[in-house]
Amino acid sequence: MIVPIIGNVTYSITMDPTVWIFDDRKIELGEAFSSKVNKDVNQDEVLEQAAKRWDREVYHQNVKPPVNKSISRLEGEKILTESYVMPIQDFINHAEIGSDAKEAQLITTHEEIVIPIEELKNSYFLFALEGKPLKEDGPVHLLYKDGSNQDNPIKGIQKINIL
16 A cells, blocks of 8 residues: 655655545545646645744654644545545655656556656655545556546556656
8 A cells, every 4th residue: 555656766755545545635535626726725834834834844854744732523524435535746755766767657557647747746645535545556656736537537557666
């Protein structure tokens, strides 16, 4: 249930989608493709999030993902029933893709698919359906942020090789 990012990167990293359910960066699947998510971003919120990331990276040199420290009972019940996606951008940034990298090879259970790096950066990983990990055709599915492949995601991604 892990997905490594390897190849033309400074740091090979291993992602574990089973723990993302508790990560603050996750987005409900129903909200991921709505214009509300993209248009209602307040500039103050963007600056506040950037300041928090700066504090975490520079002052604490802490690479740990943000994790919900306390979850109410209602939030816990919601987590176990909703479907979630995770933006890929943070993971790509941590791996530090080589400046000459142009494509990403998605190695799935059935085939190998090559997509441009920019498409990978502008994507989500679907990692939970109705609060449960994707055991069939998992551990993650790739969905483009523009929603163009929402009905036909790239399924069964086992490894990402940066070319």
